[in-house]
Amino acid sequence: MISKFMAPEIIFGDHSIQQTGESFLRLGAQRVLVVSDPGVKEAGWTTQAVENIQASGLDYHLFSNISTNPDTNQVAEGVEAYHEARCDAVLGIGGGSALDVAKAVAVIVSNGGKIEEYEGIDHIHSPLPPVIMVPTTAGSGSEVSQFSIIVDPVRKKKMTIVSKSLVPDIAIVDPFVLMTKDHLLTAATGLDAITHGIEAYVSAAATPLTDVHAVNAMKLAAEFLRPSVASHTNVEAKRAMAMASMQAGLAFSNAILGAVHAMSHAIGGRYALAHGEINSILLPHVMEFNLIASPPRFAAIGDIFGASADGEEMVRARHGIQAVRALADDIGAPKTLRSVGLRDPDFESMARIALEDACMITNPRDVALKDIEMLFKKAYE
Amino acid sequence: MFTEKEMVIEKLTGVRASKKSYYTDLKATIAELEKKNRKLEILSEVAKGFQVTGTMETSLQHILETIYELYPIDRVSLSLIEQGAMSLKSVYPLYAEDSAVGMHLPRKESLYWKAIEQNMIVLHEWDPADTYTFVEERTLSALNLHYVCVIPLRIKASTIGVLTFAAAERIECDQSDISFFRQLSDHIAVMMENARLYQEVYQGRKEWEETFQAVADLLILTDNDHRIVRCNQASYSFFDVSPEAVAGQRCHDLLFHDTEEFCPIEESYNGESMKNYQMTLKNGRVCDIQTYPVRDGDGVMKGLLIYIKDVTARIKTEAQLQHSGKLAAIGEMAAGVAHELNSPLTAVIGNTQILQRSLKEEGPPRELAVAIERGGRRCQTIVQNLLSFSRPEKEESIECDMNVAVEDVLSLIGFQIEKENIVIEKHYSSSLPLVKASSHQVGQVIINLLLNAKDALKNSEKKDKKIKIKTRVVYSNVVLEVKDNGCGIGQRQKASVFEPFFTTKRKQNGTGLGLSVSKDIAEKNAGRLTFTSEEERGSTFQLKLPVYGGEEKYEDISR
Structure with missing residues (x-):
């Protein structure tokens, strides 16, 4: 089997956010559309990046009207801002939402049309303007991935847009940026990163190259997520989680994901809930369902999360699932969908949407509609 | 299902x-631009190569050759609608088996018509094995062509016909190609319309020009500053000038002698109505001149049309008629006088003979009587000559002895000459052949030459006034030379000597017709009248006439 591994240029390190201006300069940009969210702006990171851009002699225009689970309207607004300000490059700085909108805006400014037209795999026909991503959460992995997830409010659906062109030109990962996150967000995004690592590791499209990143991401998260949630000034933990999130991103961008994300997207299309939290609720249930598809891998996951070093594969695997649950528990993640505020869910129709999601393809175990419904119901109570 | 999943x-x-690369994107953009540029170049090449005056085939060939690099077409054709019917006008290349030119395209079965009716470019491909839907399919299939692009040609709102490109196989066309064809056809339609308009204007202009040139009289168009704009062919021939030399010249410099002078027809430029003149132009011709102001669309005078009719011949004929009428009257009178003198002379001679017989012995009385008879006979000869000269010619005599003719004339006017103390020297050739001319006419010439010589000497202060008359044969011509040592002819007048009505004599002495008529006579009898002259030294006139029955061969006698 032939495989491919795709990654952007990655600048990693303390205060690497100061590389933003120069990086744009190298890419030939003159006026950067800065896509950010209000939280990051408030934390001061957007200002740092913008000042750095200006210090490099470049111009910028700020677009920060980004919400959690951004929709097509926000993309359209961003495109308008890009054209009005006559920008020629895009910076995404923020959590997964800001980064995904930045990518979607970049798609439209060079390809034209509406973002809905690019849903699915490989529908982008023209190269994007220079795109740089500065993640301010350790979770989405969007700074290195070929994905962009945008909500279509009409169809109440999270659209998955997949293309090699969505891989940014440069990812700037600065662990220091993570220090302003509160413990809830740290926990939710950290669990997202773990989900990325686990799903990529057991993916039907996993390769040795993705495994390296998935395993390392899981190991780092298993060790450092708890301390990271515990202290927002623990630099070592922040560095580890920044690396974990980025490597999980590399892994899932190339090995793709599985049922957790497929189902999570289905929920996210209808309920404005934190992606990381939903993932963490769904993750143990899907792991249990998928376990028989690859006991050795699930056993390895168990080893990584340190449940027990001995025993049969299936035992280690089951212990692993417990260890992941325990980790989520320890950092105060919600346990049921009901508890995060899912009101009168129509699991059947959400299952239908999840079944069609691109992420479902690489799920290691074949999935039927009723399987998804069952998993939703389990996660609900 | 499994493979589907694998594929996804x-x-x-x-x-x-x-990841999409800007390099490939740029390359594609550049390639697109290059293609676009090439298409623009082709459009411009087609425009440049379109011949307004050439044949349609040449233009079609040019179109085909120019666009071939982009579209490998095998045949280009042009069909035009005339009075609601369309027929194929021209084709390139024209194969021997291509019988389509001139073919009428029936509206119902024609693909070309369909393109016009739908007002769109039609790309049509067909399988030669199928039955034909359109007439064009049949024609093109016969040439092994199975693909055609039909492009309606539109001028403003109307469609004038179609341009078609046919090929053996399908030519791939996208939207940009279609728009190229559209531009090309619009271009060609405009050029064809231009060509048509050009031909119309050209034809109209040609007709006018031909009309202008066909006029035998002179037409000269000038601007308001007297500058010549255009002349007809007759004008160039009349003045013996080239169109290049005349263009921009002032009209009066062309027409009249004195360039410094006020233009004789100046008032034509001031007044704004038609004017009439009769004037002698610088080449000595007498002409009626009419001038018409030429006005532009606003009625403002922008030039002058000068119409010139050469009336020299008419005036000459009129004068000659007048003159010969006078001569006829004088002749009649002379004949009457001569006739009256004949009887008394007969009596004088008869009586003198009787007197001689009665004076038997020699002696002064008898000598006197003989002298009287001689005088009487001489008078009789003069009277005879006078009678024969003045008698209207009934039959054209065709032979003449030059010596006799000179003597006859001298018998009439010799006395007048000698009266002016002029010596007449005669050098007659003794073996002079007859010339082929009427003696009556030759006599007229001799009279003119002798009287002119006399007049030239009359004005001279010289003591030994002399007229030398000489006859001789030069090859197959008889030459009569009349030489005087009189005042001669001035350099400036030499050119005008043979012009009718040119005279240096006072009104009562000359009509200005003598030499002009004499030259006419010489030339009518296949001869020549020439002269040499030197001021204050005298003139020599030579009349050359071909020998009767001799070879009519040119020989320059002045040598």
Whole structure:
């Protein structure tokens, strides 16, 4: 089997956010559309990046009207801002939402049309303007991935847009940026990163190259997520989680994901809930369902999360699932969908949407509609 | 199901997909631009090569050759609508088996008509094995062509016909090609319309020009500053000038002698109505001149049309008629006088003979009587000559003895000459052949030459006034030379000597017709009248006439 591994240029390190201006300069940009969210702006990171851009002699225009689970309207607004300000490059700085909108805006400014037209795999026909991503959460992995997830409010659906062109030109990962996150967000995004690592590791499209990143991401998260949630000034933990999130991103961008994300997207299309939290609720249930598809891998996951070093594969695997649950528990993640505020869910129709999601393809175990419904119901109570 | 899933996974992980590169994008953009530029160049080449005056085939050939690099077409044709019917006008290349030119295209079965009715470019491909839907399919299939692009030609709102490109096989066309064809056809339609308008204007202009040139009289168009704009052919021939030399010249410099002078027809330029003149132009011709102001669309005078009719011949004929009428009257009178003198002379001679017989012995009385008889006989000869000269010619005599003719004339006017103390020297050739001319006419010439010589000497202060008359044969011509040592002819007048009505004599002495008529006579009898002259030294006139029955061969006698 032939495989491919795709990654952007990655600048990693303390205060690497100061590389933003120069990086744009190298890419030939003159006026950067800065896509950010209000939280990051408030934390001061957007200002740092913008000042750095200006210090490099470049111009910028700020677009920060980004919400959690951004929709097509926000993309359209961003495109308008890009054209009005006559920008020629895009910076995404923020959590997964800001980064995904930045990518979607970049798609439209060079390809034209509406973002809905690019849903699915490989529908982008023209190269994007220079795109740089500065993640301010350790979770989405969007700074290195070929994905962009945008909500279509009409169809109440999270659209998955997949293309090699969505891989940014440069990812700037600065662990220091993570220090302003509160413990809830740290926990939710950290669990997202773990989900990325686990799903990529057991993916039907996993390769040795993705495994390296998935395993390392899981190991780092298993060790450092708890301390990271515990202290927002623990630099070592922040560095580890920044690396974990980025490597999980590399892994899932190339090995793709599985049922957790497929189902999570289905929920996210209808309920404005934190992606990381939903993932963490769904993750143990899907792991249990998928376990028989690859006991050795699930056993390895168990080893990584340190449940027990001995025993049969299936035992280690089951212990692993417990260890992941325990980790989520320890950092105060919600346990049921009901508890995060899912009101009168129509699991059947959400299952239908999840079944069609691109992420479902690489799920290691074949999935039927009723399987998804069952998993939703389990996660609900 | 399994392979489908694998395919989706392969797509997701993207072995076959890459991040889009600006390099390839740029290359594609450049290639697109280059193609666009090339198309623009081709449009411009087509425009440049379109011949307004050439044949349609040449233009079609040029179109085909120019666009061939982009579209490998095999045949280009042009069909035009005339009075609601369309027929194929021209084709390139024209194969021997191509019988389509001139073919009428029936509206119902024609693909070309369909393109016009739908007002769109039609790309049509057909399988030669199928039955034909359109007439064009049949024609093109016969040439092994199975693909055609039909482009309606529109001028403003109307469609004038179609341009077609046919090929053996399908030519791939996208939207940009279609728009190129549209531009090309619009271009060609405009050029064809231009060509048509040009031909119309050209034809109209040609007709006017031909009309202008066909006029035998002179037409000269000038601007308001007297500058010549255009002349007809007759004008160039009349003044013996080239169109280049005349263009921009002032009209009066062309027409009249004195360039410094006030233009004789100046008032034509001031007044704004038609004017009439009769004037002698610088080449000595007498002409009626009419001038008409030429006005532009606003009625403002922008030039002058000068119409000139050469009336020299008419005036000459009129004068000659008048003159010969006078001569006829004088002749009649002379004949009457001569006739009256004949009887008394007969009596004088008869009586003198009787007297001689009665004076038997020699002696002064008898000598006197003989002298009287001689005088009487001489008078009789003079009277005879006078009678024969003045008698209207009944039959054209065709032979003449030059010596006799001179003597006859001298018998009439010799006395007048000698009266002016002029010596007449005669050098007659003794073996002079007859010339082929009427003695009556030759006599007229001799009279003119002798009287002119006399007049030239009359004005001279010289003591030994002399007229030398000489006859001789030069090859197959008889030459009569009349030489005087009189005042001669001035350099400036030499050119005008033979012009009718040119005279240096006072009104009562000359009509200005003598030499002009004499030259006419010489030339009518296949001869020549020439002269040499030197001021204050005298003139020599030579009359050359061909020998009767001799070879009519040119020989320059002045040598």
